[in-house]
Amino acid sequence: MTVTVNGKPMELPEGLSVEDLLARLKIRREFTAVALNREVTQRARYAETRLAEGDKVEIVHPMGGG
Amino acid sequence: MYDTSLWLGGKEFKSRLIVGTGKYPSFENMREAIEASGAEIVTVAVRRVSLPGQGESLLDYVDPKKYTLLPNTAGCYTADEAIRTCYLAREAGLGTLVKLEVIGDSRTLFPDVLGLLEATRTLSREGFTVLPYTNDDPVMAKKLEDAGAAAVMPLGAPIGSGLGIRNPYNIKLILEAVTVPVLVDAGVGTASDAAIAMELGCDGVLMNTAIASAKDPVAMATAMRLAIEAGRLAFKAGRMGKKLYATASSPLEGVPEWTS
Numbered sequence: 267m268t269v270t271v272n273g274k275p276m277e278l279p280e281g282l283s284v285e286d287l288l289a290r291l292k293i294r295r296e297f298t299a300v301a302l303n304r305e306v307t308q309r310a311r312y313a314e315t316r317l318a319e320g321d322k323v324e325i326v327h328p329m330g331g332g
Numbered sequence: 333m334y335d336t337s338l339w340l341g342g343k344e345f346k347s348r349l350i351v352g353t354g355k356y357p358s359f360e361n362m363r364e365a366i367e368a369s370g371a372e373i374v375t376v377a378v379r380r381v382s383l384p385g386q387g388e389s390l391l392d393y394v395d396p397k398k399y400t401l402l403p404n405t406a407g408c409y410t411a412d413e414a415i416r417t418c419y420l421a422r423e424a425g426l427g428t429l430v431k432l433e434v435i436g437d438s439r440t441l442f443p444d445v446l447g448l449l450e451a452t453r454t455l456s457r458e459g460f461t462v463l464p465y466t467n468d469d470p471v472m473a474k475k476l477e478d479a480g481a482a483a484v485m486p487l488g489a490p491i492g493s494g495l496g497i498r499n500p501y502n503i504k505l506i507l508e509a510v511t512v513p514v515l516v517d518a519g520v521g522t523a524s525d526a527a528i529a530m531e532l533g534c535d536g537v538l539m540n541t542a543i544a545s546a547k548d549p550v551a552m553a554t555a556m557r558l559a560i561e562a563g564r565l566a567f568k569a570g571r572m573g574k575k576l577y578a579t580a581s582s583p584l585e586g587v588p589e590w591t592s
Contacts, residue, residue: 272380293385297396299378299424306419324380326420328390330362331377331406332352332491332540 267319278317285312287323298327335564338513338536340373341429341461341482343400347372348530349560350402350515352540356549359393365543366394369553374399375431375540377406378421396426402463404431409444411451418455430455431485431517431538432464441491445472449479456480465517468502470509477510484510485538488519488529492541496525500532507533523552523559530563531571 269278271287278287284300284307300307301324307315317323338345352375356362366374374394381387394401403421408414411434418430434451436444448464449472455462461482466472468486476484486506489495496519497503507514513535520526520539529537537560546552 272383274383291384293381294389297389297391297424297426298381299420301416301420304416306416306423308423324420325383325385326378327381327424328376328401328403328421328426329379330352330354330356330390331379331404332354332375332538332544 267317269317269319269321269323271323272325282317283313284315284317284323287317288312288325291325293325294327298325300325335568340463340513343429345372345400347557347560348536348564349526349556350375350536350538351543351553351556352538353377353390353394354540355544359388359390361549362544363393365549365553366399367553368550368557369543370557372400373402373429375402375404375538376426378403378417378424378426400429401426402429402431403427404465405433405451407435408433409435409447411447411454414447414451415454418460422460428459429461429482430463432462442487443467445469448472449475452476452481453479456482463515468499468506470502470505473506473514474509477512481512483513483515483535485515485517488516488525491518493519494521494542494545495519496521497528497532500528503529503532503534520556523555526556526559527563527566530560531566533567536560 268275338348347370349371350373351369351371403426405414405417414434434444434447436442443466452462452464463483464476464481465485473484488497515536516529516534517538520542526537543549543553
């Protein structure tokens with residue numbers, strides 16, 4: 267299935283969870299948040315939240331700004 | 333120094349200087365400058381992680397146990413985007429104190445005050461401590477306060493312009509219009525600009541570029557810390573009245589006569 271992660275289309279195995287995706291991309295968990303199709307995904311729901319074809323995922327963290 | 337503290341969202345702050353984390357030559361230089369500024373509140377942006385992950389993190393250099401983080405909604409052009417960004421920041425563990433920006437125009441980065449007001453209302457209701465970046469308009473400042481803003485943050489001049497406090501009279505009117513803290517956000521270019529904001533009676537100043545883009549950010553951060561303290565003290569001390577003509581400082585009586 268194709269899922270867009272931070273604006274980049276990615277070919278991922280069917281039924282991958284948000285938890286799996288973060289592990290696969292080696293994302294640091296501390297101070298990171300995820301939005302799936304515009305809605306914030308709660309940390310506690312990462313494992314049970316399955317991705318589907320066409321999903322849009324945003325993974326964010328703090329960066330320099332004013 | 334006799335002074336009261338700055339209170340935001342039920343939290344007490346001794347420093348009245350809030351600093352950003354953008355545009356520094358290096359993370360290490362940023363860390364030193366923030367330390368020198370004495371700031372207790374530090375602004376951060378919320379952005380996509382680079383893929384694959386595991387890069388250096390800003391928070392390796394700004395200890396969230398030591399500083400209160402103030403996530404911003406820079407780059408948001410609608411209330412909806414700004415609100416979602418705040419939810420993301422909260423979920424990321426950055427807290428509920430937010431610098432709310434709803435930008436109306438990319439060239440001036442002036443706020444879209446209609447979107448700002450809407451987002452302030454929603455986020456305040458959702459339990460956020462909202463610090464909206466607004467223009468120097470006392471009417472809008474009052475509306476933001478009524479919508480639940482915990483402080484109002486009028487611009488002194490456009491973001492990153494370094495033009496200083498362009499309309500001190502409007503800032504004064506904002507100070508009269510609201511009871512929440514007034515923090516000048518944007519426009520400060522050098523130490524005297526920060527001092528002017530504080531002399532007007534502002535409760536604090538938020539700045540980023542003035543420090544980060546100085547030739548020596550650590551030295552400028554120190555200058556800003558001193559300017560904020562000097563301006564605050566001058567405000568508390570109460571300045572003398574202005575007069576058009578000279579008034580002698582030395583007694584007019586008892587001047588010796590030299591005529592023969």
